[in-house]
Amino acid sequence: MKTIRTYNNIAAKGLNKFPQDSYRVSADEAEPDAVLLRSHKLHTEALPKSVLAVARAGAGVNNIPVTDYTHQGIVVFNTPGANANAVKELVLASLLLGSRGVTQSMNYVKSLADVNDPHELHKKVEAGKKQYGGCELEGKTLGVVGLGAIGAKVANLALSLGMKVIGYDPKLSVEAAWRLSSNVKKADNLNALLSRSDYVTLHVPVVEATKEFMNDDAFAAIKQGAKLINLARGELVEENAVLAALESGKLSAYIADFPSQNLIKNDNVILFPHLGASTVEAEENCAVMGAEQLIDFLDNGNITNSVNFPAVSMERTSGYRITFANDNVPKVLGVVLNLLADLNINVLDMVNKSRDDIAYTILDIEQRPTADLIQKISSVEHVFHVRSV
Ligand SMILES: NC(=O)c1ccc[n+]([C@@H]2O[C@H](COP(=O)([O-])OP(=O)(O)OC[C@H]3O[C@@H](n4cnc5c(N)ncnc54)[C@H](O)[C@@H]3O)[C@@H](O)[C@H]2O)c1
Numbered sequence: 192m193k194t195i196r197t198y199n200n201i202a203a204k205g206l207n208k209f210p211q212d213s214y215r216v217s218a219d220e221a222e223p224d225a226v227l228l229r230s231h232k233l234h235t236e237a238l239p240k241s242v243l244a245v246a247r248a249g250a251g252v253n254n255i256p257v258t259d260y261t262h263q264g265i266v267v268f269n270t271p272g273a274n275a276n277a278v279k280e281l282v283l284a285s286l287l288l289g290s291r292g293v294t295q296s297m298n299y300v301k302s303l304a305d306v307n308d309p310h311e312l313h314k315k316v317e318a319g320k321k322q323y324g325g326c327e328l329e330g331k332t333l334g335v336v337g338l339g340a341i342g343a344k345v346a347n348l349a350l351s352l353g354m355k356v357i358g359y360d361p362k363l364s365v366e367a368a369w370r371l372s373s374n375v376k377k378a379d380n381l382n383a384l385l386s387r388s389d390y391v392t393l394h395v396p397v398v399e400a401t402k403e404f405m406n407d408d409a410f411a412a413i414k415q416g417a418k419l420i421n422l423a424r425g426e427l428v429e430e431n432a433v434l435a436a437l438e439s440g441k442l443s444a445y446i447a448d449f450p451s452q453n454l455i456k457n458d459n460v461i462l463f464p465h466l467g468a469s470t471v472e473a474e475e476n477c478a479v480m481g482a483e484q485l486i487d488f489l490d491n492g493n494i495t496n497s498v499n500f501p502a503v504s505m506e507r508t509s510g511y512r513i514t515f516a517n518d519n520v521p522k523v524l525g526v527v528l529n530l531l532a533d534l535n536i537n538v539l540d541m542v543n544k545s546r547d548d549i550a551y552t553i554l555d556i557e558q559r560p561t562a563d564l565i566q567k568i569s570s571v572e573h574v575f576h577v578r579s580v
């Protein structure tokens with residue numbers, strides 16, 4: 192029986208993917224084969240030695256110490272694009288909330304609950320509305336920082352609303368570029384985007400290069416009166432810098448998914464409780480994708496959508512499967528194959544891929560691998576993980 196430890200609220204549609212006759216899934220597994228989670232932070236937690244893989248049912252993996260796990264042979268997965276539509280739709284709400292005094296005017300109407308005379312109420316409604324006049328999105332410019340799964344959907348949506356769209360993504364993948372309308376204008380650098388955008392929306396991961404990249408310099412470059420939407424991560428925006436930009440009027444609104452005490456107190460900040468991916472559809476998509484990737488890895492050794500291991504998949508042959516991970520240096524594969532040859536073990540099929548400084552191999556052999564064979568492969572220099580699948 193394989194076991195999966197879950198954290199957070201994982202949609203039942205995903206949990207039901209694990210076959211009941213071969214998997215046990217719960218929050219209490221002491222020595223799980225894998226972990227399935229959402230935003231639970233693993234940085235301060237030691238994982239049991241039994242863990243082979245961690246699946247993040249979602250996009251951001253900044254809650255997982257990915258680099259530490261890599262050399263322990265722990266494969267980390269995420270679910271690219273599975274919640275992109277949910278975030279895109281909340282960006283649409285953010286654009287409108289930032290433009291039309293929606294929440295403020297709703298609060299004004301609520302404050303009229305005790306005005307019982309219909310004529311008096313009508314007068315107050317008509318007199319009050321002038322405080323909440325807004326502007327339209329059509330014709331305005333949206334700057335999209337990060338044009339991956341979410342950014343591309345947001346950019347295309349904004350075009351359909353009649354907005355002009357500028358994008359900035361120095362690491363844009365070819366696949367992501369294919370998803371993007373050719374009407375999205377390319378900014379050569381961040382400041383070129385910031386200085387021309389009425390609205391700026393962030394869709395990049397938190398990594399060393401993006402931490403607090405929205406700092407004093409960025410707000411100095413931003414267009415006077417711009418509005419900033421951040422449904423990506425709080426750490427992308429330096430808090431004192433955004434508060435100062437709001438105070439000076441350089442920024443007219445900040446709409447974000449990551450509350451802090453200082454932000455909550457500011458009237459020009461609209462905050463959600465990390466709601467971007469919280470739709471039935473997104474939660475199910477993420478849970479299903481995460482579960483399927485874990486099952487294929489645990490049952491077959493195949494790796495799809497890992498953030499630290501190469502993508503490697505091979506159809507099963509009639510034989511027995513071994514997988515191993517090693518430092519990406521010359522000769523390791525050759526040594527393992529020689530070892531098999533010396534033991535007169537026939538290889539039926541094989542695939543080997545590398546990513547940065549690690550490599551991963553799937554080998555189908557003709558005979559059942561013994562504990563001694565697994566031990567011998569483990570002892571090969573630079574091999575740090577071996578599994579009979
Ligand atoms: N609020 C939420 O609930 C929620 C939901 C989903 C994702 N997110 C956040 O949004 C982020 C993006 O998600 P995604 O699914 O679009 O991911 P993605 O990997 O598809 O896209 C990220 C894009 O950012 C680009 N990028 C990386 N560094 C950059 C930089 N320095 N400047 C500009 N672009 C850069 C990449 O090239 C990529 O195209 C996630 O990492 C996560 O932190 C939040």
Ligand SMILES: O=C(O)[C@H](O)COP(=O)(O)O
Pocket residue numbers: 229230231248249250251252274465467468469
């Ligand atoms: O990175 C993500 O996918 C989002 O931040 C969603 O996080 P959640 O699954 O905890 O809602």
